[in-house]
Amino acid sequence: MDCVVTGGNVKVLAKAIHSLSRIGDELYLEPQEDGLALRSVNSSRSAYACFLFSPLFFSRYTIPLGHAFRCKMAIKCVQAVFRSLSSLEKTVEKCHIELDGETSRLTFTLHCKHGLLKTHNLSFQDSESLQAVFDKESCANMLRAQPRLLVDTVLHFPPSLEEVSVSVSGERVWFRNHVDDEAEQSKAMLTELCLSSDEFDHFAVGAQTSITFCLKELRGLLVFAESTGLPVSMYFDEPGSPVVLSVTDSVLEVNFVLATLSDDSNLCNHNNNTKRARSPPPPDDFMTDDIDSYLIAMETSELAGPSDALAPRSPSSNHTLTTQPSAAMRSLERGEEEEEDTEDTERPPNKKFRSLFFGSVCPSDSQLTNQTIKSQEVLASDSEDDTQASLP
Amino acid sequence: MPLSTQSQTGGDNYVLVASLDNVRNLSNILKAITFKDHAIFNATPNGLKVTVEDSKCLQANAFIQAEIFQEFTIREDSVGFQVNLTVLLDCLTIFGGSTVPGVATALRMCYNGYGYPLTLFLEEGGVVTVCKINTQEPEEPIDFEFCSTNVTNKVILQSESLKEAFSELDMTSEVLQITMSPSQPYFRLSTFGNSGNAHYDYPKDSDMMELFQCTKTQTNRYKMSLLKPSTKALALSCKVSVRTDCRGFLSLQYLVRNDDGQICFVEYYCCPDEEVEED
Numbered sequence: 001m002d003c004v005v006t007g008g009n010v011k012v013l014a015k016a017i018h019s020l021s022r023i024g025d026e027l028y029l030e031p032q033e034d035g036l037a038l039r040s041v042n043s044s045r046s047a048y049a050c051f052l053f054s055p056l057f058f059s060r061y062t063i064p065l066g067h068a069f070r071c072k073m074a075i076k077c078v079q080a081v082f083r084s085l086s087s088l089e090k091t092v093e094k095c096h097i098e099l100d101g102e103t104s105r106l107t108f109t110l111h112c113k114h115g116l117l118k119t120h121n122l123s124f125q126d127s128e129s130l131q132a133v134f135d136k137e138s139c140a141n142m143l144r145a146q147p148r149l150l151v152d153t154v155l156h157f158p159p160s161l162e163e164v165s166v167s168v169s170g171e172r173v174w175f176r177n178h179v180d181d182e183a184e185q186s187k188a189m190l191t192e193l194c195l196s197s198d199e200f201d202h203f204a205v206g207a208q209t210s211i212t213f214c215l216k217e218l219r220g221l222l223v224f225a226e227s228t229g230l231p232v233s234m235y236f237d238e239p240g241s242p243v244v245l246s247v248t249d250s251v252l253e254v255n256f257v258l259a260t261l262s263d264d265s266n267l268c269n270h271n272n273n274t275k276r277a278r279s280p281p282p283p284d285d286f287m288t289d290d291i292d293s294y295l296i297a298m299e300t301s302e303l304a305g306p307s308d309a310l311a312p313r314s315p316s317s318n319h320t321l322t323t324q325p326s327a328a329m330r331s332l333e334r335g336e337e338e339e340e341d342t343e344d345t346e347r348p349p350n351k352k353f354r355s356l357f358f359g360s361v362c363p364s365d366s367q368l369t370n371q372t373i374k375s376q377e378v379l380a381s382d383s384e385d386d387t388q389a390s391l392p
Numbered sequence: 393m394p395l396s397t398q399s400q401t402g403g404d405n406y407v408l409v410a411s412l413d414n415v416r417n418l419s420n421i422l423k424a425i426t427f428k429d430h431a432i433f434n435a436t437p438n439g440l441k442v443t444v445e446d447s448k449c450l451q452a453n454a455f456i457q458a459e460i461f462q463e464f465t466i467r468e469d470s471v472g473f474q475v476n477l478t479v480l481l482d483c484l485t486i487f488g489g490s491t492v493p494g495v496a497t498a499l500r501m502c503y504n505g506y507g508y509p510l511t512l513f514l515e516e517g518g519v520v521t522v523c524k525i526n527t528q529e530p531e532e533p534i535d536f537e538f539c540s541t542n543v544t545n546k547v548i549l550q551s552e553s554l555k556e557a558f559s560e561l562d563m564t565s566e567v568l569q570i571t572m573s574p575s576q577p578y579f580r581l582s583t584f585g586n587s588g589n590a591h592y593d594y595p596k597d598s599d600m601m602e603l604f605q606c607t608k609t610q611t612n613r614y615k616m617s618l619l620k621p622s623t624k625a626l627a628l629s630c631k632v633s634v635r636t637d638c639r640g641f642l643s644l645q646y647l648v649r650n651d652d653g654q655i656c657f658v659e660y661y662c663c664p665d666e667e668v669e670e671d
Contacts, residue, residue: 077587083560091556105588114553115598117577118560122588 001031001069001099004060010095010110012252014082015224016051020075022220023049023256027075028130029106031063039130040075046259047217048132057251059094069099071106071124081108081120091116132257136244139235140206141168145199147225147232153193154219163261164218166236166243167210171197178212178261201231211239212261221245221256228252239263408435408471408503411463415499415514417650418456419484422477424628424648424658425452427621431477432530435503436470443533444477449663450618451534452625460654463500471503473527475510483523487516503527536661542637545572545610547579548603549594551629551646557581557592558623561616565589567665568616572636573609579634583616602631612640613665625658640664 005013016038020027024040024047031037035054041047055061063069082088096109103121110118136142153175157164163178176192197203225232225247236243240262247254412418425431425444432443439457458464487497500513509524561568565583572579579594579601596604622644626632629646636642644660 074587080560080562080587080590084556087556114600115595116553116557116600117591117593117595118557119591119593120588121590 002062003058003097006059006094010092011088019220019224023047026072028072030070048257050255052253054251072127073124077122134257136235140237142204142235144202144231144233164215165212168205169208213258405504406502407467407505409465410461410501412499414496421454424625425454432474434472451661453659455657472530474530543635545606546635548633550600553600567613569613571611572606574606614662622660
């Protein structure tokens with residue numbers, strides 16, 4: 001095997017490797033006819049990523065004839081070859097990847113400025129092929145967005161957050177943090193963002209649904225996508241089916257396949273309260289809280305307006321919260337954005353937020369609540385097949 | 393160490409007085425050789441030499457010429473003492489390490505001679521701090537017997553490119569191997585770590601290479617742990633000379649420019665890793 005990557009593509013290759021390091025500890029390398037495949041999978045096999053670089057990505061692409069060559073190596077070792085990403089562009093002119101079958105070494109040679117040559121001979125192990133079985137095209141739902149949009153969205157979640165839930169309806173997408181059932185309900189901080197369909201390059205929702213998957217792995221892809229500026233496509237079906245995140249251009253195809261929580265684990269331990277399916281159930285009867293004032297606030301204000309609390313950096317965007325920003329709410333929202341803001345874990349404000357949340361569930365004639373009810377009821381459905389809700 | 397009962401603030405008893413308008417011209421250089429607690433100071437009319445050693449295999453020297461100091465008075469041919477370098481640096485940077493333009497800490501360093509503490513007067517913005525650091529009998533620094541006539545290979549590189557290589561060195565490698573040769577690969581740094589080996593090659597015609605004088609092919613290994621502290625000196629320097637002699641001993645000499653643009657030198661001597669010699 002003998003491949004040469006030149007110029008800016010070296011940085012793309014380096015970023016791909018760093019991105020793969022967020023998934024698993026080992027890098028699987030397989031030179032194929034349709035390109036060089038770099039793959040990784042996590043230990044629990046719940047996340048898989050594949051970067052396929054077409055032969056056009058390389059200035060020279062020669063693969064071993066005859067038997068297919070596949071190997072794997074510790075990803076940290078390959079990352080060490082491409083340290084200091086920021087200076088890569090300025091210093092590295094080309095990168096040569098060669099396989100030495102006799103010594104079982106994969107050699108990465110970086111030709112840098114001033115004649116400096118960096119050679120890394122990495123040992124590898126033979127491995128079986130690593131391939132995830134998935135079919136993006138058959139997914140019921142597909143969203144495509146500029147990476148900036150998704151990066152700005154996940155920015156609001158703390159780095160420690162494990163899982164994120166994405167819910168879609170006909171016109172909207174909600175991103176919210178997934179709180180474990182075992183977590184202290186009174187201490188849980190809930191963050192939710194709503195994006196409208198016109199923020200996306202492509203928005204095709206077949207069935208209203210909600211999926212939950214690992215945020216860390218999504219972030220791994222977003223870091224790569226943002227640096228290349230390529231749009232990110234998201235293909236998914238019902239909970240339990242994997243979500244496929246894809247970035248493509250003429251010389252490169254990236255697929256991240258992440259497992260999603262199945263419906264059972266989403267709804268288990270929840271009481272049969274349809275209103276609570278959307279977030280962890282409060283232990284008390286929240287309906288007696290100051291709901292009326294909030295309902296009035298909602299009916300009189302518009303849905304699609306920028307919430308200054310949530311999107312201070314992009315006032316022109318359509319980021320909104322599902323609930324209306326009354327004065328009390330606004331300060332609460334701002335508080336909620338800060339990580340580990342202990343004030344918000346005090347009981348009264350938390351309850352208020354949730355009741356505001358579920359205030360939107362109450363039947364009313366406004367379109368806003370109709371839509372939220374729709375998605376609420378679908379989410380709460382115990383059965384696998386989502387049927388549309390019949391509105392009162 | 394008996395502290396003198398005589399008054400120590402009088403100027404008459406000093407055998408060494410050195411003053412600097414900007415103490416950083418001394419403290420920065422000393423930071424580049426602080427890998428052990430104790431340092432041997434040796435002052436001559438030429439200036440100040442500070443030596444730090446590690447396990448008899450590594451020696452670092454910092455040279456601050458008399459011209460760097462605003463005042464440098466020495467009453468004997470050679471004045472030597474040993475102090476705790478960490479404590480000394482803490483005192484020199486007692487006003488904090490920040491570099492506000494226009495504000496500098498001034499230093500007046502005084503030494504009465506054998507048995508007396510090293511007295512430091514530090515002043516910044518009208519505030520004066522007096523520090524007295526106990527001194528010890530200076531040990532004799534190791535003579536590595538590295539002389540120019542025995543040098544087989546010598547290169548002078550611009551520090552920029554070497555800094556990059558050193559920052560990326562595989563630290564899981566126990567040794568750093570240096571190959572110098574009149575033919576390919578000319579000048580090569582190699583590591584042998586957990587993931588495999590890595591080589592950094594500098595061609596003799598690189599524009600980073602200011603001087604290339606290699607007479608014969610030599611490959612020597614040095615313990616990574618010994619050479620690691622030299623990266624501090626490398627970070628401060630603008631040029632570095634790498635020399636090996638017929639025994640494989642390594643000499644690294646760093647040209648450092650201080651805040652005022654004056655030149656000081658730091659050098660490291662290192663013994664080769666003995667085990668390899670047997671191969």
